[in-house]
Amino acid sequence: MSIPKERQMEMARTMILARQFEETLADLVRQQGKIHGMMILATGQEAVGSGVCAALSANDILITNHRSHHHLLARGADPKALMAEIFGKRTGCNKGKSGTLHLAVPEVNALCTTTVVGGGPPIAVGAAFAQQYENREAVTVCFLGDGSTGEGSVHEAFNLAGLWRLPVLFVCENNKYAAAQSYREHTPVDSLAARGAAYGMPGESIDGNDALAVFEATRRARARALAGEGPTLIECLTYRWRGHGETDHQLYQPADEIAAWKKKCPIDRLVNTLREAGALGDADLEAMRATAAEAVADAVRFAEESPWPEPQEALDDVWVA
Amino acid sequence: MQKLGMGQAINQALREEMERDFRVFLAGEGIGVGIHTSPLMPTTGLLDAFGPKRVKDTPVSEAVIAGLAVGAAAAGLRPVIEIMFNPFFTLASDMIVNHAAKLRYLSGGKTAFPLVVRIKSGAGFGAGCQHSHNLEAWVAHCPGLKVVMPATPRDAKGLLKSAIRDENPVIFIEDMGLYFAPGDVPDEAYTIPLGKADIKRSGTDVTLVTWSKMLGVSLQAAEQLAAQGISVEVVDLRTLTPLDTDTLLASVRKTGRLVVVHEATRTGGFAGEIAAVVMEQAFAALKAPLRRVTGPDIPVPASPPLEQFYIPDAGQVVAAIKEIL
Known part of the structure; x- marks a missing residue:
């Protein structure tokens, strides 16, 4: 089945937006010192968020992790509300309670971002259970990293999802590093996708820098889930260009390795494919970049102009009254 | 007035709330088909009454049992999960402490986690310290969790019904010794509010x-x-x-x-x-x-x-x- 042109254009648009959003964040943190706290970016991994989200429906649920900007932007979260949250402002999507690391955007069914590595999959199992329980025409997508697959909770979640044939897609972004550990320093097997078999679910390893391949894999897995055939593990092979966080010196990442992966930029790849197909001209691309730049500039302006929360607002939102 | 053990009173509360609200489901280890079939135990008979869709026997996997509750609550259900013995709470604790208790706050009040974690507790069974360890102070120390510890069958029933209807995560700790001590339980429907001594x-x-x-x-x-x-x-x-x-x-x-x-x-x-x-x-x-x-x-x-x-x-x-x- 071919991928509708509109979907392909959407992927290009959201990847460019995520890249510009994160490059701006890096600058705000490193050069301008305007953002307080940790900053963990997914630069180079944009095809995963965009490819997955373009294949979803509005009622599908997203559970994501500390490297979530590209997922949430691809899902349609408001860049202004995200940026204000990252700045710690009252107008942020979580009123300054989450910061960059735990962004929750229920408006787009991104119900939870957890920074506890391995925390997402058990929760995704619960969300998928709710979908199955109420026969909803929807699936849950859980983004996890290669490093999380060493956590016991991930294996418990895989097991229950397989056992109950839950409509959940475990999308593992294998970006080759878990903090400072390279993949083969933390995992004894070459393929994470192979682990699906141990839990009765198909595991598929794909080029995570190819948004169209990510889209196709997501579409297949989603169809399986909706048909009652249970979960799928999709391993997206990709690479993070930047460190674990913006204070990371990246001494463990060989410079030539980074350079080689930059040549495999997921945005260039999709843009070139669209150009070759005659679907995207220079003017279209420029317009796409300009629109993204404007959205990011608007977001930064909105965040900077927004008020800080009053200190005592820290006491709000613990309980449902 | 009925004479019931606390387990039977809890059983009635679960039954009534499941009849009242389809979103309520149960999950845990051996809660449907268990090794104890005594009518005094809290979940005896519920699998027969409500079927395997709503009474979920799980693998021995406390982390994902708790995650199941967190995710299902976020997605609109009202889970009641069971932790078989209080010390095993430690295996579920990341999901309860870092997630159930905090995710609403982290969302700025946009999400809610109406779930109940029933924990069987108490010394006196000769089971030793990895099955007997009262950890209520641990959970009471976590903002975002309500902690209930009933002492009588009547209270257990009314408090559990309130816990299931509460929009916040509730840790409901049952001392197993109380399952075997009969007490008066009203015949008519009632609830007891949380937070009242x-x-x-x-x-x-x-x-x-x-x-x-x-x-x-x-x-x-x-x-x-x-x-x-x-x-x-x-x-x-x-x-x-x-x-x-x-x-x-x-x-x-x-x-x-x-x-x-x-x-x-x-x-x-x-x-x-x-x-x-x-x-x-x-x-x-x-x-x-x-x-x-x-x-x-x-x-x-x-x-x-x-x-x-x-x-x-x-x-x-x-x-x-x-x-x-």
Whole structure:
């Protein structure tokens, strides 16, 4: 089945937006010192968020992790509300309670971002259970990293999802590093996708820098889930260009390795494919970049102009009254 | 009025809430087909009544049982999960402490996690310390969790129904010893609000604050002392968080003396919190230093005489009260 042109254009648009959003964040943190706290970016991994989200429906649920900007932007979260949250402002999507690391955007069914590595999959199992329980025409997508697959909770979640044939897609972004550990320093097997078999679910390893391949894999897995055939593990092979966080010196990442992966930029790849197909001209691309730049500039302006929360607002939102 | 054990009262609460609201489902290890088929156990018969869609026997996987509850609650259901023994809570604790308790706050109040974690607890079974370890103070220390510890079948039923209807995560800790002690339970439907203590015996000379199984020990001590002309007021907290400070402080202001009794170990136990609240807000009313009667700071031992040594008894409560009279 071919991928509708509109979907392909959407992927290009959201990847460019995520890249510009994160490059701006890096600058705000490193050069301008305007953002307080940790900053963990997914630069180079944009095809995963965009490819997955373009294949979803509005009622599908997203559970994501500390490297979530590209997922949430691809899902349609408001860049202004995200940026204000990252700045710690009252107008942020979580009123300054989450910061960059735990962004929750229920408006787009991104119900939870957890920074506890391995925390997402058990929760995704619960969300998928709710979908199955109420026969909803929807699936849950859980983004996890290669490093999380060493956590016991991930294996418990895989097991229950397989056992109950839950409509959940475990999308593992294998970006080759878990903090400072390279993949083969933390995992004894070459393929994470192979682990699906141990839990009765198909595991598929794909080029995570190819948004169209990510889209196709997501579409297949989603169809399986909706048909009652249970979960799928999709391993997206990709690479993070930047460190674990913006204070990371990246001494463990060989410079030539980074350079080689930059040549495999997921945005260039999709843009070139669209150009070759005659679907995207220079003017279209420029317009796409300009629109993204404007959205990011608007977001930064909105965040900077927004008020800080009053200190005592820290006491709000613990309980449902 | 019915005579039911606490497990049977809990069973009724689960039944009624499942009949009332399709979003309520149960999950846990051996809650449907279990190794104990006694009618006194809390989930006996529920699989037959509601079927495997709503009564979910899970693998031995506490982390994902708790994650199931967190995710299902976020997505609109009202899970009630069971942790078979209190020490196994540690295996579920990331999902409860880092997620159920915090995700609403992290969302700025946009999400809610209406879930109940039923935990079977208490020493006295000869099972040793990896099956017996009262951890209520751990969960009471986590903002975002309500903590309920009923002492009677009547309270257990009414409190569990409120817990299931609550929009917040509730930790509901059941002392298994209470499953086997029958008590009065009203025939008609009722709920008991969370956060309200109950004066189980009125008195004027000393306030005994307690919860869960130690209510029985406290009432025994009060009875013994009544024969000696000492009037003990027994306050059953029922809910640790939110804490009913009004009832607690009113009682202490009336009697001027306080003894707190819990089965959990002493250091960092919830008696310390009760003591601090009273010292901060009713110091002037105290006529004597307060006392704590608790388990000693040891893991729960297995051998019968050792285990009995661990569990506080009425004699210790009587002695503590006499020290401050």
